Amino acid sequence: MIPVGFAYERPSSVDGALALLAEHGEEASVMAGGHSLLPVMKLRLAAPELIIDISKLSELSYVKVDGDEVAIGSGTKHRTVEASEVLAAEAPLLAAVARTVGDPQVRHRGTIGGSLAHADPASDLPAAVLALGGTVVLRSPRGTRSVPITEFYTGVFSSVKEPDELIVEIRVPRTGGAGWAYEKFTRRANDWAVVGVAVVDGRVGLVNMGQTPLRATATEEALAAGASIADAAALADQGTEPPEDLAGTREYRRHLARVLTKRALTTAAGG
Amino acid sequence: MTVKVEITVNGESTSADVEPRLLLAHYLRDQLGLKGTNVGCDTTSCGACTVLLDGESVKSCTVLAVQADQQSVTTMEGLSSDPENLHPVPAAFRAEHGLQCGFCTPGMVMAAVSLLEENPKPTEKQVREGLEGNLCRCTGYHNIVRAVLAASGQDPDKAEGSEPDVVAPGFSTGSGA
Ligand SMILES: Cc1cc2nc3c(=O)[nH]c(=O)nc-3n(C[C@H](O)[C@H](O)[C@H](O)COP(=O)(O)OP(=O)(O)OC[C@H]3O[C@@H](n4cnc5c(N)ncnc54)[C@H](O)[C@@H]3O)c2cc1C
Ligand code: FES
Ligand code: FES
Numbered sequence: 001m002i003p004v005g006f007a008y009e010r011p012s013s014v015d016g017a018l019a020l021l022a023e024h025g026e027e028a029s030v031m032a033g034g035h036s037l038l039p040v041m042k043l044r045l046a047a048p049e050l051i052i053d054i055s056k057l058s059e060l061s062y063v064k065v066d067g068d069e070v071a072i073g074s075g076t077k078h079r080t081v082e083a084s085e086v087l088a089a090e091a092p093l094l095a096a097v098a099r100t101v102g103d104p105q106v107r108h109r110g111t112i113g114g115s116l117a118h119a120d121p122a123s124d125l126p127a128a129v130l131a132l133g134g135t136v137v138l139r140s141p142r143g144t145r146s147v148p149i150t151e152f153y154t155g156v157f158s159s160v161k162e163p164d165e166l167i168v169e170i171r172v173p174r175t176g177g178a179g180w181a182y183e184k185f186t187r188r189a190n191d192w193a194v195v196g197v198a199v200v201d202g203r204v205g206l207v208n209m210g211q212t213p214l215r216a217t218a219t220e221e222a223l224a225a226g227a228s229i230a231d232a233a234a235l236a237d238q239g240t241e242p243p244e245d246l247a248g249t250r251e252y253r254r255h256l257a258r259v260l261t262k263r264a265l266t267t268a269a270g271g
Numbered sequence: 272m273t274v275k276v277e278i279t280v281n282g283e284s285t286s287a288d289v290e291p292r293l294l295l296a297h298y299l300r301d302q303l304g305l306k307g308t309n310v311g312c313d314t315t316s317c318g319a320c321t322v323l324l325d326g327e328s329v330k331s332c333t334v335l336a337v338q339a340d341q342q343s344v345t346t347m348e349g350l351s352s353d354p355e356n357l358h359p360v361p362a363a364f365r366a367e368h369g370l371q372c373g374f375c376t377p378g379m380v381m382a383a384v385s386l387l388e389e390n391p392k393p394t395e396k397q398v399r400e401g402l403e404g405n406l407c408r409c410t411g412y413h414n415i416v417r418a419v420l421a422a423s424g425q426d427p428d429k430a431e432g433s434e435p436d437v438v439a440p441g442f443s444t445g446s447g448a
Contacts, residue, residue, distance in 0.1 A: 001313055007272050008291035008337055031338075038333050039315055041292075051291060055338055079327070096446045103404025104385065105318060108327040109334065181447025189403040199447070260445075267447035 003041035010053040014060065014139065014168060020052050022141050022164045030054050030166065032075055032114035035106055060113070060168065063087060068174050069135075070094075074113025074167040078125075079104070081112055091172050093180040093200045097128040100182065103190040113167040116152075119159045119212070121243075122192045124184065126153070127213040129170060131198040131205030136161075137169035144168070153212035175201050179268035183260040187247055194247045195256040197236070199264040209240040209257055216240075219261060229269065233262035276340040280305070281349025289336050295329075296320045298336035299346060307347035307377050311406075318405030321378035321385075322346050328385035330404070347377035350384065360384050360422045367427065369418035371409035379405050383419045392423055395430055 011017045021028060029048035031037050032055055040046045054060065060075030063084045070090045072081065081087060081098035088095050101107055101115070101124055115125045116136060126149070129136075135146045138161060152159050161167065178201035184193045196207030197216075202223050204216035218235035242253035273288040280303060287302050299305045299322065308331060311319035315333040322331045323345040331344075350358040357365065360380050370376045379402065386393065386401035393401060398419045399412070407415060417427035 002294075003292045005272070005290060005292055008274055008335075010337070010340075031335075034335065034338065035315065035333060038335070042313070053335075053338060092448060099446075103318070104389075104401060105321055105328045105330045105382065105404045106315065108324070108329050108385075179448065181445055183445040189400075263445055264447065267445060270448075 001042040001044075003038070004044060004047040006041075006048055007050045008053065009050065010056065012057075014054075014057060014166065017052055017054050017057070018139065018141050018164070018166060020050070021166065024050050024052075026163050028052055032117075033077065033110040035102070035110040036114060036118045036120070054166070055111075065090060065174070066171070069171045070174060072112055072170045072172070074116075074169060075111050076113075078102075078107035078110045078112065078115070082107060090174045090176045091132060092176070093132060093182060093198060094125070094128055094172060096180075097124050097182050097198060100124055100184045100196075106190075112170055116149075116170060117159070117161060117167050119153055119155075119157050121153075121156060121210060121212055122208040123213075124182075124193060124196055124198075124207055127196060127205035127207040128182065128198045129172060129205075130213045130215060131200050131203045132172040132175060133203065134170055134172035136167055137171065138162075138165040139168045140165040146171070150215070155211045179270060181264040181267035183264045183267075185256055185260060195242070195253050195260060197257065197260040197264045199261070199268045204236065204261060204264070206236070206240065206257060209237065209242045209253060211241065214240055216257070216261060219265075223265075229262060229265045233258055233265055236261035274337050274340075276336055278336070278339050278341075279343040281345060291335060291337050293336045294332055295322070295324075295334040295336050295339050295344070296331040298339075299331060299344070302336075305346050305348050309374055309377055311374065311378075316406070317375070317378070318382060318402075319375055319378040321381040321405065323381055323385060326385070326388060328382045328404075345381070345384075347380060350380070358384075360387070360419070363418040363422035364415070367414050367418035367421055369410065369415045375405060375407040375409075379407065379415055383422065386419065387423055392425065393419070395420060 028050040060073040062073040180200040184196040193207045198205040206214045216236045218238040222232040237254035237257040309319040311317035320331045420427040420430045
């Protein structure tokens with residue numbers, strides 16, 4: 001399958017990319033790893049007139065400790081997140097979740113910034129960043145702003161990111177000592193999650209249980225009030241509106257969310 | 272619109288004016304005539320089109336040729352110096368009967384080369400997980416896994432069933448601490 005023809009620019013800096021975005025607005029798309037964008041362009045579900053290639057901008061690729069947070073450049077590939085020693089020590093949940101994305105070839109191309117920007121509620125990393133209580137750093141010619149991930153998503157494939165903004169960084173608190181776990185239920189190897197549950201430090205992020213990645217707030221509140229893992233996990237699907245598709249019915253997903261939350265909380269508690 | 276690309280392929284510099292929408296797989300097959308890279312699904316699923324981009328496995332049906340500009344690509348053709356002197360991975364595929372029709376083989380071999388680069392002594396489970404981006408409709412995978420273990424210098428009969436120390440996706444798997 002061949003995408004519709006498009007013009008191509010490869011700016012040599014983030015500033016260059018922002019200038020192009022400001023000039024071309026919604027006719028342009030930035031391409032990072034291209035592993036969400038190129039497949040939809042090949043299916044001709046998207047036909048941007050201009051591709052702004054940011055995949056070679058090394059200034060967007062880093063993982064570093066910054067105060068009590070870890071800062072991750074938006075262009076950092078899944079494979080780098082997976083293998084990062086900094087993350088293994090400071091936010092091991094994120095590295096473990098990155099390891100479950102697609103397959104090695106996908107992880108050699110796809111980026112954390114692309115994953116968050118794409119805003120697919122079936123993606124793994126957004127729910128992990130949500131459980132971690134992370135922040136998305138956006139930049140445009142108008143300036144830089146930080147948006148808590150809890151306020152970033154507005155619906156399926158949509159977020160508060162403006163067309164002239166780039167995600168430049170993702171920040172997550174250092175949670176090295178806290179119990180964590182990721183439970184991803186798939187039908188086949190390298191599939192997307194039917195449902196996924198990320199747990200860290202008593203917070204629970206849900207994959208594919210609604211229009212956006214969600215926190216299992218009822219479970220979190222029950223835990224904080226001293227409920228048992230079994231009782232708290234039984235509330236994991238409260239307030240969710242899971243999709244219904246070939247991989248499962250709504251009720252099946254609700255069941256999975258409760259079961260996987262119980263498993264994840266048990267693992268995170270050292271069980 | 273065309274864009275000039277310069278890509279080192281199997282150690283030789285290549286260059287062409289290409290449309291931005293040209294896929295790396297088509298650059299290799301149609302522009303350079305390197306038909307060892309197969310296109311199967313064309314949807315990033317089967318792995319038949321896997322090549323190395325700066326040493327890492329990628330699916331060349333989902334990379335634009337312009338994105339590989341100034342980088343280096345290795346295909347099946349570039350692995351072995353001649354048919355009598357095979358690279359250890361294809362040699363092991365031959366010795367262990369790791370192929371039947373052979374359609375998946377170039378992608379399997381390139382994915383395995385990348386896997387062994389990142390993890391030179393994988394367990395059997397790690398080989399299976401490391402090849403999860405590659406589908407084979409013929410072999411049932413068993414001899415492919417044996418071939419990769421053999422290429423890593425391990426005895427496939429002894430390595431089989433070794434410690435599953437990395438947790439990866441699959442049915443209801445989890446990890447945590
Ligand atoms: C076969 C296959 C299996 C997959 N399996 C999974 C899976 O199991 N779990 C999972 O979570 N994901 C999966 N993915 C998706 C993968 O993680 C993608 O890499 C990711 O969703 C997008 O990242 P990217 O860098 O490739 O972004 P691109 O495809 O380059 O871009 C995606 C979107 O984000 C925008 N964008 C990219 N970077 C930025 C930025 N810095 N600032 C602003 N906007 C930006 C683009 O304009 C585009 O709209 C899979 C993909 C494939 C092809
Ligand atoms: S042809 Fe590229 S993954 Fe199948
Ligand atoms: S040998 Fe035929 S598809 Fe693998």
